Amino acid sequence: MELLKQRILEQGQVLPGGIIKVGDFLNHMIDVRLADEIAREFVRRFAGKPISKVLTIEASGIAFGVLVALRLDVPLVFAKKQRGSNSGADTFYQARVHSYTKNIDYTMTVSKKYIMPEDHVLIVDDFLALGEAAQGMISLVDQAGAQLSGLGIVIEKAYQSGGQLLRAQGVKVESLARIQSVDNESITFVD
């Protein structure tokens, strides 16, 4: 998605360690026109796939999730992050996830009421790197016995293994900007 790549080049910041900051327009302050274009692009890329729910994870995934869900006219479900031990396993699907960005473990939870076996679930998130959050959300969908329609990602760090692993699992992954490498202050995209 050219518009998104341009904005990443113009406004993205590269910090030491290859951390990419897009808070100026994507996940702290949000350019809602761009976010809406992103949502439209996801809808185009998953056209023809049955989708009955959009699933994301708090917090920054919600902005994109709600816009995609609005265009598809289906409910948005967002998984919650919970520090500490697993409780409420009778009412929640849960997945234990390690965040490499924040170097913490957390439990991702979603109420069993909100994903049903007959659902076709599109997962939406802002970043894909090692795929920990994505695999956690896929686990929630699996636990519910629902169908996974695919994974819509705003920015994929293609130099990390998450996307490759997911595609090898047969998951339809659509990433709107795939970053091939980050060197000093320079970002290069795949293609």
Added chain:
Amino acid sequence: MELLKQRILEQGQVLPGGIIKVGDFLNHMIDVRLADEIAREFVRRFAGKPISKVLTIEASGIAFGVLVALRLDVPLVFAKKQRGSNSGADTFYQARVHSYTKNIDYTMTVSKKYIMPEDHVLIVDDFLALGEAAQGMISLVDQAGAQLSGLGIVIEKAYQSGGQLLRAQGVKVESLARIQSVDNESITFVD
């Protein structure tokens, strides 16, 4: 907003201690059609007020914030919740907030880049009870030297003091459903 009140009566759950659960349609699974109607109603109620940014707090405020910002064609900024000590006071506006719902203290932060003195800020959030989160966000706006356009709230617990205090401060507070009382399983609205 009648549509919202109906949904609260139909799908809201009252737990012991007067806790109101609206996860079925507002803040875990989100009915995006209803959320979009909520956003339109906020836009109507703040028509004529200058608004250059919408401010909310993660996580569930983001869904409403992004839809309001989209209709107003202004950026959405969301404050982040941070456990632990204040750090980064040079780059972030911060407010210390106590959450009575979760019985924790947290620091609300927003990058100084994203609220400027010339901004007119509309704050949007899903719940207003004692007003801790709202006062924290107002403090962020004040720290930035920006103007507060008002406060748009989806559900106000009018039997708690937050709304009254804010209105006494001269803040324009627009709550789409004002709950007067919660008894056993019965919810009564103001008016």
